[in-house]
Amino acid sequence: MTTKVFDTKEVQELLRAAANVDGRNGDARFKQIFQRLLSDLFKAIDDLDITPDEVWAGVNYLNKLGQDGEAALLAAGIGLEKYLDIRMDAADKAVGIEGGTPRTIEGPLYVAGAPVRDGVARIDIDPDSGAGPLVIRGTVSGADGKPVAGALVECWHANSKGFYSHFDPTGEQSEFNLRGAVRTGADGKYEIRTLMPVGYGCPPHGATQQLLNALARHGNRPAHVHFFVTSEHCRKLTTQFNIEGDPLIWDDFAYATREELIPHVVERTGGLALGLKADSYKEIEFDFVLTPLVSGKDNQIVQRPRAAATA
Known part of the structure:
Protein backbone atom coordinates (compact mmCIF):
# COMPACT_ATOMS: atom_id res chain seq x y z
CA MET A 1 0.00 0.00 0.00
CA THR A 51 0.18 -6.22 6.56
CA PRO A 52 -2.82 -7.32 8.64
CA ASP A 53 -1.40 -10.87 8.57
CA GLU A 54 1.84 -9.60 10.07
CA VAL A 55 0.02 -7.52 12.70
CA TRP A 56 -2.01 -10.52 13.86
CA ALA A 57 1.08 -12.70 13.86
CA GLY A 58 2.56 -10.18 16.28
CA VAL A 59 -0.55 -10.18 18.46
CA ASN A 60 -0.51 -13.97 18.59
CA TYR A 61 3.18 -13.87 19.50
CA LEU A 62 2.39 -11.61 22.46
CA ASN A 63 -0.18 -14.17 23.60
CA LYS A 64 2.46 -16.91 23.49
CA LEU A 65 4.99 -14.69 25.27
CA GLY A 66 2.54 -14.23 28.12
CA GLN A 67 1.60 -17.90 28.25
CA ASP A 68 5.28 -18.85 28.45
CA GLY A 69 5.98 -16.22 31.10
CA GLU A 70 9.04 -15.01 29.20
CA ALA A 71 8.51 -11.25 28.89
CA ALA A 72 11.41 -10.47 31.25
CA LEU A 73 13.64 -12.98 29.45
CA LEU A 74 12.81 -11.35 26.13
CA ALA A 75 13.60 -7.92 27.60
CA ALA A 76 17.15 -9.14 28.19
CA GLY A 77 17.41 -10.87 24.81
CA ILE A 78 16.40 -7.87 22.71
CA GLY A 79 18.75 -5.53 24.56
CA LEU A 80 16.06 -3.61 26.44
CA GLU A 81 17.59 -4.32 29.84
CA LYS A 82 21.07 -3.44 28.54
CA TYR A 83 19.69 -0.19 27.13
CA LEU A 84 18.41 0.77 30.58
CA ASP A 85 21.93 0.18 31.94
CA ILE A 86 23.40 2.40 29.21
CA ARG A 87 20.99 5.17 30.21
CA MET A 88 21.89 4.80 33.90
CA ASP A 89 25.61 4.87 33.06
CA ALA A 90 25.04 8.12 31.14
CA ALA A 91 23.00 9.59 34.01
CA ASP A 92 25.84 8.81 36.45
CA LYS A 93 28.36 10.47 34.16
CA ALA A 94 26.17 13.55 33.86
CA VAL A 95 26.17 14.10 37.63
CA GLY A 96 29.86 13.24 38.07
CA ILE A 97 29.55 9.76 39.58
CA GLU A 98 32.62 7.77 38.59
CA GLY A 99 34.18 4.46 39.57
CA GLY A 100 32.41 1.74 41.41
CA THR A 101 31.79 -1.81 40.24
CA PRO A 102 30.03 -1.68 36.86
CA ARG A 103 26.35 -2.47 36.83
CA THR A 104 24.88 -5.00 34.47
CA ILE A 105 21.49 -6.62 33.96
CA GLU A 106 19.53 -8.32 36.73
CA GLY A 107 17.82 -10.90 34.52
CA PRO A 108 14.48 -12.55 35.34
CA LEU A 109 15.49 -15.22 37.88
CA TYR A 110 16.05 -13.52 41.25
CA VAL A 111 14.07 -14.86 44.22
CA ALA A 112 13.66 -12.78 47.37
CA GLY A 113 13.83 -14.38 50.80
CA ALA A 114 17.14 -16.26 50.67
CA PRO A 115 18.65 -16.92 54.12
CA VAL A 116 21.18 -14.34 55.31
CA ARG A 117 24.46 -15.39 56.93
CA ASP A 118 27.17 -13.34 58.62
CA GLY A 119 30.42 -13.19 56.67
CA VAL A 120 30.32 -16.67 55.10
CA ALA A 121 27.52 -18.61 53.44
CA ARG A 122 27.44 -22.04 51.88
CA ILE A 123 24.67 -22.18 49.27
CA ASP A 124 25.12 -25.56 47.53
CA ILE A 125 22.21 -27.18 49.34
CA ASP A 126 21.60 -29.97 46.82
CA PRO A 127 24.20 -32.48 45.56
CA ASP A 128 25.30 -31.88 41.98
CA SER A 129 27.70 -34.42 40.47
CA GLY A 130 28.25 -32.22 37.42
CA ALA A 131 29.78 -29.25 39.25
CA GLY A 132 32.94 -28.83 41.30
CA PRO A 133 33.25 -26.55 44.33
CA LEU A 134 33.72 -22.80 43.97
CA VAL A 135 34.53 -20.18 46.59
CA ILE A 136 33.72 -16.54 45.85
CA ARG A 137 35.18 -14.05 48.26
CA GLY A 138 36.11 -10.40 48.45
CA THR A 139 35.49 -7.07 50.12
CA VAL A 140 32.70 -4.53 49.83
CA SER A 141 34.02 -0.99 49.99
CA GLY A 142 32.76 2.52 49.33
CA ALA A 143 34.00 5.04 46.81
CA ASP A 144 36.45 6.27 49.47
CA GLY A 145 38.09 2.83 49.58
CA LYS A 146 36.95 2.10 53.13
CA PRO A 147 35.25 -1.24 53.87
CA VAL A 148 31.48 -1.15 54.16
CA ALA A 149 30.24 -2.93 57.26
CA GLY A 150 26.75 -4.41 57.25
CA ALA A 151 26.48 -4.57 53.46
CA LEU A 152 24.20 -7.30 52.15
CA VAL A 153 25.65 -9.38 49.30
CA GLU A 154 22.97 -11.50 47.60
CA CYS A 155 24.06 -14.18 45.14
CA TRP A 156 22.27 -16.54 42.77
CA HIS A 157 23.28 -18.74 39.82
CA ALA A 158 22.46 -21.86 37.80
CA ASN A 159 23.39 -25.46 38.53
CA SER A 160 25.38 -27.76 36.24
CA LYS A 161 22.29 -28.35 34.08
CA GLY A 162 21.80 -24.65 33.52
CA PHE A 163 18.70 -24.43 35.74
CA TYR A 164 17.95 -22.04 38.59
CA SER A 165 16.23 -23.21 41.74
CA HIS A 166 12.60 -22.09 42.08
CA PHE A 167 12.38 -22.03 38.24
CA ASP A 168 13.84 -25.51 37.59
CA PRO A 169 11.47 -27.37 35.22
CA THR A 170 12.77 -30.72 36.54
CA GLY A 171 11.67 -29.89 40.09
CA GLU A 172 14.91 -31.41 41.41
CA GLN A 173 16.29 -28.40 43.30
CA SER A 174 15.47 -27.08 46.75
CA GLU A 175 13.86 -23.65 46.88
CA PHE A 176 17.07 -21.77 47.68
CA ASN A 177 19.72 -24.05 46.21
CA LEU A 178 22.58 -21.91 44.87
CA ARG A 179 20.98 -18.79 46.34
CA GLY A 180 22.07 -16.98 49.45
CA ALA A 181 23.00 -13.74 51.14
CA VAL A 182 25.94 -12.62 53.29
CA ARG A 183 26.16 -9.67 55.67
CA THR A 184 29.64 -8.12 55.81
CA GLY A 185 31.42 -7.45 59.08
CA ALA A 186 33.52 -4.45 60.09
CA ASP A 187 36.19 -5.48 57.55
CA GLY A 188 33.67 -5.48 54.69
CA LYS A 189 34.53 -9.04 53.76
CA TYR A 190 32.18 -11.68 52.39
CA GLU A 191 32.59 -15.30 51.29
CA ILE A 192 30.22 -17.59 49.40
CA ARG A 193 30.89 -21.33 49.13
CA THR A 194 29.05 -22.82 46.19
CA LEU A 195 29.45 -24.85 42.97
CA MET A 196 30.73 -23.81 39.57
CA PRO A 197 27.84 -22.72 37.31
CA VAL A 198 27.56 -23.42 33.60
CA GLY A 199 26.13 -21.45 30.71
CA TYR A 200 22.64 -22.15 29.47
CA GLY A 201 20.14 -21.26 26.77
CA CYS A 202 16.58 -20.02 26.49
CA PRO A 203 13.85 -22.68 26.58
CA PRO A 204 14.13 -24.11 23.04
CA HIS A 205 10.39 -24.03 22.37
CA GLY A 206 9.65 -20.80 24.21
CA ALA A 207 8.57 -17.46 22.81
CA THR A 208 11.98 -15.83 23.30
CA GLN A 209 13.83 -18.46 21.27
CA GLN A 210 11.09 -18.30 18.65
CA LEU A 211 11.81 -14.61 18.11
CA LEU A 212 15.57 -15.17 18.16
CA ASN A 213 15.23 -17.91 15.54
CA ALA A 214 13.49 -15.46 13.23
CA LEU A 215 16.46 -13.11 13.69
CA ALA A 216 18.98 -15.94 13.18
CA ARG A 217 20.33 -15.35 16.70
CA HIS A 218 21.23 -17.87 19.38
CA GLY A 219 19.77 -17.64 22.88
CA ASN A 220 22.75 -18.74 24.96
CA ARG A 221 24.53 -17.18 27.92
CA PRO A 222 28.04 -17.79 29.29
CA ALA A 223 28.42 -19.18 32.81
CA HIS A 224 27.86 -16.34 35.27
CA VAL A 225 26.94 -15.42 38.85
CA HIS A 226 24.42 -12.71 39.78
CA PHE A 227 24.67 -10.23 42.66
CA PHE A 228 22.73 -7.55 44.48
CA VAL A 229 24.85 -5.53 46.91
CA THR A 230 23.04 -3.10 49.21
CA SER A 231 24.07 -0.82 52.05
CA GLU A 232 22.31 1.87 54.06
CA HIS A 233 24.68 4.64 52.97
CA CYS A 234 25.43 3.58 49.37
CA ARG A 235 23.47 2.93 46.21
CA LYS A 236 22.30 -0.57 45.41
CA LEU A 237 24.51 -2.42 42.94
CA THR A 238 23.02 -4.88 40.47
CA THR A 239 25.70 -6.82 38.66
CA GLN A 240 27.04 -10.23 37.66
CA PHE A 241 30.38 -11.65 36.62
CA ASN A 242 31.17 -14.19 33.91
CA ILE A 243 33.32 -17.25 34.46
CA GLU A 244 36.71 -16.77 32.86
CA GLY A 245 37.33 -18.94 29.81
CA ASP A 246 33.71 -19.45 28.79
CA PRO A 247 33.57 -19.27 24.97
CA LEU A 248 30.39 -17.17 25.02
CA ILE A 249 31.70 -14.36 27.23
CA TRP A 250 31.66 -11.91 24.31
CA ASP A 251 28.68 -13.52 22.60
CA ASP A 252 26.09 -13.31 25.38
CA PHE A 253 22.57 -13.14 23.97
CA ALA A 254 21.61 -10.88 26.93
CA TYR A 255 24.47 -8.37 26.37
CA ALA A 256 25.55 -8.47 30.02
CA THR A 257 29.33 -8.82 29.57
CA ARG A 258 31.60 -5.98 30.67
CA GLU A 259 35.40 -5.99 30.65
CA GLU A 260 35.65 -5.42 34.42
CA LEU A 261 33.29 -8.30 35.19
CA ILE A 262 35.48 -11.24 34.14
CA PRO A 263 37.50 -12.11 37.26
CA HIS A 264 40.37 -14.56 37.27
CA VAL A 265 39.67 -18.15 38.36
CA VAL A 266 42.32 -19.69 40.64
CA GLU A 267 42.86 -23.38 41.43
CA ARG A 268 43.08 -24.12 45.16
CA THR A 269 43.39 -27.10 47.51
CA GLY A 270 42.13 -27.46 51.06
CA GLY A 271 38.45 -27.53 50.21
CA LEU A 272 37.62 -30.35 52.61
CA ALA A 273 38.74 -28.20 55.54
CA LEU A 274 36.22 -25.59 54.37
CA GLY A 275 33.43 -28.14 54.23
CA LEU A 276 33.42 -28.30 50.43
CA LYS A 277 32.57 -31.46 48.48
CA ALA A 278 36.18 -31.96 47.31
CA ASP A 279 39.65 -30.88 48.37
CA SER A 280 40.43 -29.26 45.02
CA TYR A 281 38.30 -26.25 44.32
CA LYS A 282 38.20 -23.05 42.30
CA GLU A 283 38.33 -19.60 43.83
CA ILE A 284 37.25 -16.23 42.49
CA GLU A 285 38.18 -13.07 44.34
CA PHE A 286 35.79 -10.28 43.47
CA ASP A 287 35.65 -6.96 45.30
CA PHE A 288 32.60 -4.73 45.13
CA VAL A 289 32.91 -0.93 45.17
CA LEU A 290 29.66 0.88 45.91
CA THR A 291 28.81 4.43 44.88
CA PRO A 292 27.34 7.18 47.08
CA LEU A 293 23.70 8.15 47.42
CA VAL A 294 22.47 10.98 45.20
CA SER A 295 21.05 13.84 47.27
CA GLY A 296 20.62 11.35 50.08
CA LYS A 297 18.63 8.90 47.95
CA ASP A 298 19.32 5.57 46.29
CA ASN A 299 18.34 6.09 42.66
CA GLN A 300 19.24 2.51 41.74
CA ILE A 301 16.18 0.85 43.29
CA VAL A 302 14.19 -0.62 40.41
CA GLN A 303 10.57 -1.58 41.05
CA ARG A 304 9.72 -4.69 39.07
CA PRO A 305 7.87 -7.94 39.81
CA ARG A 306 10.15 -10.50 41.45
CA ALA A 307 9.60 -13.99 42.78
CA ALA A 308 9.77 -14.56 46.51
CA ALA A 309 9.87 -17.60 48.76
CA THR A 310 10.38 -18.46 52.43
CA ALA A 311 13.49 -20.30 53.54
Missing part, protein backbone atom coordinates in the same frame (compact mmCIF):
# COMPACT_ATOMS: atom_id res chain seq x y z
CA THR A 2 1.58 3.29 -1.07
CA THR A 3 -1.05 5.49 0.59
CA LYS A 4 -0.06 6.86 3.99
CA VAL A 5 -2.76 7.45 6.57
CA PHE A 6 -0.85 8.12 9.80
CA ASP A 7 -0.96 11.91 9.53
CA THR A 8 -4.66 12.07 8.68
CA LYS A 9 -7.10 13.71 11.06
CA GLU A 10 -8.94 10.42 11.49
CA VAL A 11 -5.87 8.53 12.70
CA GLN A 12 -4.66 11.32 14.97
CA GLU A 13 -8.08 11.55 16.58
CA LEU A 14 -8.09 7.77 16.98
CA LEU A 15 -4.78 7.94 18.85
CA ARG A 16 -6.04 10.64 21.20
CA ALA A 17 -9.24 8.70 21.85
CA ALA A 18 -7.43 5.38 22.43
CA ALA A 19 -5.19 7.03 25.04
CA ASN A 20 -8.11 9.08 26.43
CA VAL A 21 -5.85 12.12 26.22
CA ASP A 22 -8.70 14.57 26.74
CA GLY A 23 -10.29 12.66 29.64
CA ARG A 24 -10.00 14.08 33.12
CA ASN A 25 -9.43 10.78 34.87
CA GLY A 26 -6.68 8.21 34.57
CA ASP A 27 -2.92 8.33 35.05
CA ALA A 28 -1.52 11.25 33.06
CA ARG A 29 1.98 9.74 32.83
CA PHE A 30 0.61 6.40 31.65
CA LYS A 31 -1.52 8.15 29.04
CA GLN A 32 1.56 10.00 27.76
CA ILE A 33 3.61 6.83 27.42
CA PHE A 34 0.76 4.79 25.96
CA GLN A 35 -0.07 7.41 23.32
CA ARG A 36 3.58 7.65 22.28
CA LEU A 37 4.08 3.89 21.99
CA LEU A 38 0.80 3.37 20.14
CA SER A 39 1.64 6.28 17.85
CA ASP A 40 5.05 4.77 17.06
CA LEU A 41 3.39 1.43 16.29
CA PHE A 42 0.82 3.01 13.97
CA LYS A 43 3.54 4.95 12.17
CA ALA A 44 5.68 1.82 11.77
CA ILE A 45 2.71 0.02 10.22
CA ASP A 46 2.33 2.91 7.79
CA ASP A 47 6.03 3.35 6.98
CA LEU A 48 6.85 -0.36 6.60
CA ASP A 49 3.51 -1.31 5.05
CA ILE A 50 3.02 -3.97 7.70
Whole structure:
Protein backbone atom coordinates (compact mmCIF):
# COMPACT_ATOMS: atom_id res chain seq x y z
CA MET A 1 0.00 0.00 0.00
CA THR A 2 1.58 3.29 -1.07
CA THR A 3 -1.05 5.49 0.59
CA LYS A 4 -0.06 6.86 3.99
CA VAL A 5 -2.76 7.45 6.57
CA PHE A 6 -0.85 8.12 9.80
CA ASP A 7 -0.96 11.91 9.53
CA THR A 8 -4.66 12.07 8.68
CA LYS A 9 -7.10 13.71 11.06
CA GLU A 10 -8.94 10.42 11.49
CA VAL A 11 -5.87 8.53 12.70
CA GLN A 12 -4.66 11.32 14.97
CA GLU A 13 -8.08 11.55 16.58
CA LEU A 14 -8.09 7.77 16.98
CA LEU A 15 -4.78 7.94 18.85
CA ARG A 16 -6.04 10.64 21.20
CA ALA A 17 -9.24 8.70 21.85
CA ALA A 18 -7.43 5.38 22.43
CA ALA A 19 -5.19 7.03 25.04
CA ASN A 20 -8.11 9.08 26.43
CA VAL A 21 -5.85 12.12 26.22
CA ASP A 22 -8.70 14.57 26.74
CA GLY A 23 -10.29 12.66 29.64
CA ARG A 24 -10.00 14.08 33.12
CA ASN A 25 -9.43 10.78 34.87
CA GLY A 26 -6.68 8.21 34.57
CA ASP A 27 -2.92 8.33 35.05
CA ALA A 28 -1.52 11.25 33.06
CA ARG A 29 1.98 9.74 32.83
CA PHE A 30 0.61 6.40 31.65
CA LYS A 31 -1.52 8.15 29.04
CA GLN A 32 1.56 10.00 27.76
CA ILE A 33 3.61 6.83 27.42
CA PHE A 34 0.76 4.79 25.96
CA GLN A 35 -0.07 7.41 23.32
CA ARG A 36 3.58 7.65 22.28
CA LEU A 37 4.08 3.89 21.99
CA LEU A 38 0.80 3.37 20.14
CA SER A 39 1.64 6.28 17.85
CA ASP A 40 5.05 4.77 17.06
CA LEU A 41 3.39 1.43 16.29
CA PHE A 42 0.82 3.01 13.97
CA LYS A 43 3.54 4.95 12.17
CA ALA A 44 5.68 1.82 11.77
CA ILE A 45 2.71 0.02 10.22
CA ASP A 46 2.33 2.91 7.79
CA ASP A 47 6.03 3.35 6.98
CA LEU A 48 6.85 -0.36 6.60
CA ASP A 49 3.51 -1.31 5.05
CA ILE A 50 3.02 -3.97 7.70
CA THR A 51 0.18 -6.22 6.56
CA PRO A 52 -2.82 -7.32 8.64
CA ASP A 53 -1.40 -10.87 8.57
CA GLU A 54 1.84 -9.60 10.07
CA VAL A 55 0.02 -7.52 12.70
CA TRP A 56 -2.01 -10.52 13.86
CA ALA A 57 1.08 -12.70 13.86
CA GLY A 58 2.56 -10.18 16.28
CA VAL A 59 -0.55 -10.18 18.46
CA ASN A 60 -0.51 -13.97 18.59
CA TYR A 61 3.18 -13.87 19.50
CA LEU A 62 2.39 -11.61 22.46
CA ASN A 63 -0.18 -14.17 23.60
CA LYS A 64 2.46 -16.91 23.49
CA LEU A 65 4.99 -14.69 25.27
CA GLY A 66 2.54 -14.23 28.12
CA GLN A 67 1.60 -17.90 28.25
CA ASP A 68 5.28 -18.85 28.45
CA GLY A 69 5.98 -16.22 31.10
CA GLU A 70 9.04 -15.01 29.20
CA ALA A 71 8.51 -11.25 28.89
CA ALA A 72 11.41 -10.47 31.25
CA LEU A 73 13.64 -12.98 29.45
CA LEU A 74 12.81 -11.35 26.13
CA ALA A 75 13.60 -7.92 27.60
CA ALA A 76 17.15 -9.14 28.19
CA GLY A 77 17.41 -10.87 24.81
CA ILE A 78 16.40 -7.87 22.71
CA GLY A 79 18.75 -5.53 24.56
CA LEU A 80 16.06 -3.61 26.44
CA GLU A 81 17.59 -4.32 29.84
CA LYS A 82 21.07 -3.44 28.54
CA TYR A 83 19.69 -0.19 27.13
CA LEU A 84 18.41 0.77 30.58
CA ASP A 85 21.93 0.18 31.94
CA ILE A 86 23.40 2.40 29.21
CA ARG A 87 20.99 5.17 30.21
CA MET A 88 21.89 4.80 33.90
CA ASP A 89 25.61 4.87 33.06
CA ALA A 90 25.04 8.12 31.14
CA ALA A 91 23.00 9.59 34.01
CA ASP A 92 25.84 8.81 36.45
CA LYS A 93 28.36 10.47 34.16
CA ALA A 94 26.17 13.55 33.86
CA VAL A 95 26.17 14.10 37.63
CA GLY A 96 29.86 13.24 38.07
CA ILE A 97 29.55 9.76 39.58
CA GLU A 98 32.62 7.77 38.59
CA GLY A 99 34.18 4.46 39.57
CA GLY A 100 32.41 1.74 41.41
CA THR A 101 31.79 -1.81 40.24
CA PRO A 102 30.03 -1.68 36.86
CA ARG A 103 26.35 -2.47 36.83
CA THR A 104 24.88 -5.00 34.47
CA ILE A 105 21.49 -6.62 33.96
CA GLU A 106 19.53 -8.32 36.73
CA GLY A 107 17.82 -10.90 34.52
CA PRO A 108 14.48 -12.55 35.34
CA LEU A 109 15.49 -15.22 37.88
CA TYR A 110 16.05 -13.52 41.25
CA VAL A 111 14.07 -14.86 44.22
CA ALA A 112 13.66 -12.78 47.37
CA GLY A 113 13.83 -14.38 50.80
CA ALA A 114 17.14 -16.26 50.67
CA PRO A 115 18.65 -16.92 54.12
CA VAL A 116 21.18 -14.34 55.31
CA ARG A 117 24.46 -15.39 56.93
CA ASP A 118 27.17 -13.34 58.62
CA GLY A 119 30.42 -13.19 56.67
CA VAL A 120 30.32 -16.67 55.10
CA ALA A 121 27.52 -18.61 53.44
CA ARG A 122 27.44 -22.04 51.88
CA ILE A 123 24.67 -22.18 49.27
CA ASP A 124 25.12 -25.56 47.53
CA ILE A 125 22.21 -27.18 49.34
CA ASP A 126 21.60 -29.97 46.82
CA PRO A 127 24.20 -32.48 45.56
CA ASP A 128 25.30 -31.88 41.98
CA SER A 129 27.70 -34.42 40.47
CA GLY A 130 28.25 -32.22 37.42
CA ALA A 131 29.78 -29.25 39.25
CA GLY A 132 32.94 -28.83 41.30
CA PRO A 133 33.25 -26.55 44.33
CA LEU A 134 33.72 -22.80 43.97
CA VAL A 135 34.53 -20.18 46.59
CA ILE A 136 33.72 -16.54 45.85
CA ARG A 137 35.18 -14.05 48.26
CA GLY A 138 36.11 -10.40 48.45
CA THR A 139 35.49 -7.07 50.12
CA VAL A 140 32.70 -4.53 49.83
CA SER A 141 34.02 -0.99 49.99
CA GLY A 142 32.76 2.52 49.33
CA ALA A 143 34.00 5.04 46.81
CA ASP A 144 36.45 6.27 49.47
CA GLY A 145 38.09 2.83 49.58
CA LYS A 146 36.95 2.10 53.13
CA PRO A 147 35.25 -1.24 53.87
CA VAL A 148 31.48 -1.15 54.16
CA ALA A 149 30.24 -2.93 57.26
CA GLY A 150 26.75 -4.41 57.25
CA ALA A 151 26.48 -4.57 53.46
CA LEU A 152 24.20 -7.30 52.15
CA VAL A 153 25.65 -9.38 49.30
CA GLU A 154 22.97 -11.50 47.60
CA CYS A 155 24.06 -14.18 45.14
CA TRP A 156 22.27 -16.54 42.77
CA HIS A 157 23.28 -18.74 39.82
CA ALA A 158 22.46 -21.86 37.80
CA ASN A 159 23.39 -25.46 38.53
CA SER A 160 25.38 -27.76 36.24
CA LYS A 161 22.29 -28.35 34.08
CA GLY A 162 21.80 -24.65 33.52
CA PHE A 163 18.70 -24.43 35.74
CA TYR A 164 17.95 -22.04 38.59
CA SER A 165 16.23 -23.21 41.74
CA HIS A 166 12.60 -22.09 42.08
CA PHE A 167 12.38 -22.03 38.24
CA ASP A 168 13.84 -25.51 37.59
CA PRO A 169 11.47 -27.37 35.22
CA THR A 170 12.77 -30.72 36.54
CA GLY A 171 11.67 -29.89 40.09
CA GLU A 172 14.91 -31.41 41.41
CA GLN A 173 16.29 -28.40 43.30
CA SER A 174 15.47 -27.08 46.75
CA GLU A 175 13.86 -23.65 46.88
CA PHE A 176 17.07 -21.77 47.68
CA ASN A 177 19.72 -24.05 46.21
CA LEU A 178 22.58 -21.91 44.87
CA ARG A 179 20.98 -18.79 46.34
CA GLY A 180 22.07 -16.98 49.45
CA ALA A 181 23.00 -13.74 51.14
CA VAL A 182 25.94 -12.62 53.29
CA ARG A 183 26.16 -9.67 55.67
CA THR A 184 29.64 -8.12 55.81
CA GLY A 185 31.42 -7.45 59.08
CA ALA A 186 33.52 -4.45 60.09
CA ASP A 187 36.19 -5.48 57.55
CA GLY A 188 33.67 -5.48 54.69
CA LYS A 189 34.53 -9.04 53.76
CA TYR A 190 32.18 -11.68 52.39
CA GLU A 191 32.59 -15.30 51.29
CA ILE A 192 30.22 -17.59 49.40
CA ARG A 193 30.89 -21.33 49.13
CA THR A 194 29.05 -22.82 46.19
CA LEU A 195 29.45 -24.85 42.97
CA MET A 196 30.73 -23.81 39.57
CA PRO A 197 27.84 -22.72 37.31
CA VAL A 198 27.56 -23.42 33.60
CA GLY A 199 26.13 -21.45 30.71
CA TYR A 200 22.64 -22.15 29.47
CA GLY A 201 20.14 -21.26 26.77
CA CYS A 202 16.58 -20.02 26.49
CA PRO A 203 13.85 -22.68 26.58
CA PRO A 204 14.13 -24.11 23.04
CA HIS A 205 10.39 -24.03 22.37
CA GLY A 206 9.65 -20.80 24.21
CA ALA A 207 8.57 -17.46 22.81
CA THR A 208 11.98 -15.83 23.30
CA GLN A 209 13.83 -18.46 21.27
CA GLN A 210 11.09 -18.30 18.65
CA LEU A 211 11.81 -14.61 18.11
CA LEU A 212 15.57 -15.17 18.16
CA ASN A 213 15.23 -17.91 15.54
CA ALA A 214 13.49 -15.46 13.23
CA LEU A 215 16.46 -13.11 13.69
CA ALA A 216 18.98 -15.94 13.18
CA ARG A 217 20.33 -15.35 16.70
CA HIS A 218 21.23 -17.87 19.38
CA GLY A 219 19.77 -17.64 22.88
CA ASN A 220 22.75 -18.74 24.96
CA ARG A 221 24.53 -17.18 27.92
CA PRO A 222 28.04 -17.79 29.29
CA ALA A 223 28.42 -19.18 32.81
CA HIS A 224 27.86 -16.34 35.27
CA VAL A 225 26.94 -15.42 38.85
CA HIS A 226 24.42 -12.71 39.78
CA PHE A 227 24.67 -10.23 42.66
CA PHE A 228 22.73 -7.55 44.48
CA VAL A 229 24.85 -5.53 46.91
CA THR A 230 23.04 -3.10 49.21
CA SER A 231 24.07 -0.82 52.05
CA GLU A 232 22.31 1.87 54.06
CA HIS A 233 24.68 4.64 52.97
CA CYS A 234 25.43 3.58 49.37
CA ARG A 235 23.47 2.93 46.21
CA LYS A 236 22.30 -0.57 45.41
CA LEU A 237 24.51 -2.42 42.94
CA THR A 238 23.02 -4.88 40.47
CA THR A 239 25.70 -6.82 38.66
CA GLN A 240 27.04 -10.23 37.66
CA PHE A 241 30.38 -11.65 36.62
CA ASN A 242 31.17 -14.19 33.91
CA ILE A 243 33.32 -17.25 34.46
CA GLU A 244 36.71 -16.77 32.86
CA GLY A 245 37.33 -18.94 29.81
CA ASP A 246 33.71 -19.45 28.79
CA PRO A 247 33.57 -19.27 24.97
CA LEU A 248 30.39 -17.17 25.02
CA ILE A 249 31.70 -14.36 27.23
CA TRP A 250 31.66 -11.91 24.31
CA ASP A 251 28.68 -13.52 22.60
CA ASP A 252 26.09 -13.31 25.38
CA PHE A 253 22.57 -13.14 23.97
CA ALA A 254 21.61 -10.88 26.93
CA TYR A 255 24.47 -8.37 26.37
CA ALA A 256 25.55 -8.47 30.02
CA THR A 257 29.33 -8.82 29.57
CA ARG A 258 31.60 -5.98 30.67
CA GLU A 259 35.40 -5.99 30.65
CA GLU A 260 35.65 -5.42 34.42
CA LEU A 261 33.29 -8.30 35.19
CA ILE A 262 35.48 -11.24 34.14
CA PRO A 263 37.50 -12.11 37.26
CA HIS A 264 40.37 -14.56 37.27
CA VAL A 265 39.67 -18.15 38.36
CA VAL A 266 42.32 -19.69 40.64
CA GLU A 267 42.86 -23.38 41.43
CA ARG A 268 43.08 -24.12 45.16
CA THR A 269 43.39 -27.10 47.51
CA GLY A 270 42.13 -27.46 51.06
CA GLY A 271 38.45 -27.53 50.21
CA LEU A 272 37.62 -30.35 52.61
CA ALA A 273 38.74 -28.20 55.54
CA LEU A 274 36.22 -25.59 54.37
CA GLY A 275 33.43 -28.14 54.23
CA LEU A 276 33.42 -28.30 50.43
CA LYS A 277 32.57 -31.46 48.48
CA ALA A 278 36.18 -31.96 47.31
CA ASP A 279 39.65 -30.88 48.37
CA SER A 280 40.43 -29.26 45.02
CA TYR A 281 38.30 -26.25 44.32
CA LYS A 282 38.20 -23.05 42.30
CA GLU A 283 38.33 -19.60 43.83
CA ILE A 284 37.25 -16.23 42.49
CA GLU A 285 38.18 -13.07 44.34
CA PHE A 286 35.79 -10.28 43.47
CA ASP A 287 35.65 -6.96 45.30
CA PHE A 288 32.60 -4.73 45.13
CA VAL A 289 32.91 -0.93 45.17
CA LEU A 290 29.66 0.88 45.91
CA THR A 291 28.81 4.43 44.88
CA PRO A 292 27.34 7.18 47.08
CA LEU A 293 23.70 8.15 47.42
CA VAL A 294 22.47 10.98 45.20
CA SER A 295 21.05 13.84 47.27
CA GLY A 296 20.62 11.35 50.08
CA LYS A 297 18.63 8.90 47.95
CA ASP A 298 19.32 5.57 46.29
CA ASN A 299 18.34 6.09 42.66
CA GLN A 300 19.24 2.51 41.74
CA ILE A 301 16.18 0.85 43.29
CA VAL A 302 14.19 -0.62 40.41
CA GLN A 303 10.57 -1.58 41.05
CA ARG A 304 9.72 -4.69 39.07
CA PRO A 305 7.87 -7.94 39.81
CA ARG A 306 10.15 -10.50 41.45
CA ALA A 307 9.60 -13.99 42.78
CA ALA A 308 9.77 -14.56 46.51
CA ALA A 309 9.87 -17.60 48.76
CA THR A 310 10.38 -18.46 52.43
CA ALA A 311 13.49 -20.30 53.54
